[in-house]
Amino acid sequence: MNTVVLKFGGSSVADNIKLNVVAEKVISLKKETKNVVVVVSAQGKTTDKLIKEAQELSAIPDEREIDMLLSTGEQITASKLSILLNRKGYPAISLTGWQAGIRTNEVHKSAKIEQIYIERVEKELEKGNIVVVAGFQGISKTQDITTLGRGGSDTTAVAMQVALKADKCYIFSDVDGIYSADPNMITIAKKLDEISFDEMQEIADSGAKVLHNRCIQMGKKFNCDIIAKSTFLDNQGTKICQEIENTKIKSITKNEKLVMIEMRKEDIINEQDFYKIYQTLLKNNVIVEAFQKEDHHVQFRMDKSEQNKVQELLENTYPNYQIKQKEIEKVTIVGYGIIQDNTVLKQVLEILEKHKIDVMDIALTQAKIEVVVKEIGNEVIEKLHEKLI
Numbered sequence: 320m321n322t323v324v325l326k327f328g329g330s331s332v333a334d335n336i337k338l339n340v341v342a343e344k345v346i347s348l349k350k351e352t353k354n355v356v357v358v359v360s361a362q363g364k365t366t367d368k369l370i371k372e373a374q375e376l377s378a379i380p381d382e383r384e385i386d387m388l389l390s391t392g393e394q395i396t397a398s399k400l401s402i403l404l405n406r407k408g409y410p411a412i413s414l415t416g417w418q419a420g421i422r423t424n425e426v427h428k429s430a431k432i433e434q435i436y437i438e439r440v441e442k443e444l445e446k447g448n449i450v451v452v453a454g455f456q457g458i459s460k461t462q463d464i465t466t467l468g469r470g471g472s473d474t475t476a477v478a479m480q481v482a483l484k485a486d487k488c489y490i491f492s493d494v495d496g497i498y499s500a501d502p503n504m505i506t507i508a509k510k511l512d513e514i515s516f517d518e519m520q521e522i523a524d525s526g527a528k529v530l531h532n533r534c535i536q537m538g539k540k541f542n543c544d545i546i547a548k549s550t551f552l553d554n555q556g557t558k559i560c561q562e563i564e565n566t567k568i569k570s571i572t573k574n575e576k577l578v579m580i581e582m583r584k585e586d587i588i589n590e591q592d593f594y595k596i597y598q599t600l601l602k603n604n605v606i607v608e609a610f611q612k613e614d615h616h617v618q619f620r621m622d623k624s625e626q627n628k629v630q631e632l633l634e635n636t637y638p639n640y641q642i643k644q645k646e647i648e649k650v651t652i653v654g655y656g657i658i659q660d661n662t663v664l665k666q667v668l669e670i671l672e673k674h675k676i677d678v679m680d681i682a683l684t685q686a687k688i689e690v691v692v693k694e695i696g697n698e699v700i701e702k703l704h705e706k707l708i
Contacts, residue, residue, distance in 0.1 A: 322354040322485040326476035330493040331550040332396050333363035342403045349409060354444045358454040358476040361392025379628050382427035386466045393453035401451045411449040416456035423457035423465045426604050430465035435482040473531035481541045488545050495549035496557035497529055499708050500571045504697050507704060513558045518569050518653050521687040525651035526574030568654040568707045573700055576623045579647050582640040583616040599636055605629055648695055652688040664688055666706055674699045
């Protein structure tokens with residue numbers, strides 16, 4: 320192989336002992352590969368810690384300043400790993416996102432990569448250096464640091480793979496691949512050898528923190544196979560690729576981090592009001608789903624982490640509306656071609672009815688069944704897994 324990109328998540332680099340394990344894995348691949356680029360996340364729960372500290376100063380911190388703060392976590396990891404590799408006799412250099420040439424749009428907290436100017440990275444590789452890039456970050460045309468959203472280091476890695484035309488991209492974590500369900504929640508979860516980009520996209524979009532959804536989009540667009548592996552085991556990982564094997568159910572995920580927002584007023588809400596509310600949310604980079612209108616209310620679902628920001632935004636912008644929040648959960652059953660098999664939906668509904676689960680909404684696509692509920696226990700997820708997988 321000529322060039323490989325390796326990405327190590329927060330749990331893989333959580334402390335100095337684990338950084339030594341990572342360094343040895345990087346060295347072993349360097350011995351068989353000419354060029355090695357390593358993308359790293361912040362150590363352990365560093366990002367969560369920084370967010371908490373910022374929220375102690377302000378309930379809704381300025382998003383530009385949050386990006387400035389959070390970007391430091393990945394930079395610390397990159398420099399530490401480079402120090403360690405140099406000490407072990409393998410020349411390495413750490414680069415921030417902007418030093419690595421990653422240019423993004425101007426959306427803070429969920430920026431998209433627009434271009435990678437790869438000259439600096441190529442120059443360092445030509446010198447024989449292992450290049451360690453701080454993931455999750457870039458710089459906008461206004462010279463502001465931006466971040467790519469939680470899990471965005473995955474996208475940094477695949478973007479580097481595309482820009483460098485690298486042979487492979489390995490995403491290393493403390494799990495040895497992609498599972499049919501969260502193995503920490505479902506004891507009978509099975510590891511998958513392969514999964515298609517379309518199926519993996521549905522899993523990521525459902526809220527599972529396995530791979531960043533935009534790294535999957537990029538992998539599919541540029542036909543770059545991604546391999547998810549364990550940092551601490553030598554087991555075969557899971558290959559995410561273009562090929563679609565069959566209609567077999569691949570995964571069941573549960574997302575507990577959702578909230579339903581309802582905006583209600585006495586007057587009838589017309590189409591102009593409806594679009595105005597939606598445009599307000601889009602303008603403020605709030606991602607919502609299932610946006611719908613009745614005569615006197617509008618409702619939508621969104622990630623719970625944004626609820627304070629959205630509550631304040633809506634109260635200030637639409638004072639004549641009564642705004643309510645309700646925590647909800649979502650179960651997603653993923654398998655390409657699932658819409659053609661009515662027996663799957665039938666089995667799902669039978670199990671939910673048996674366990675008296677209050678179903679609020681059902682949606683189907685080519686690769687998923689999505690069920691929104693008020694609350695669902697892990698034992699019901701396990702029953703679904705037993706029946707379908």
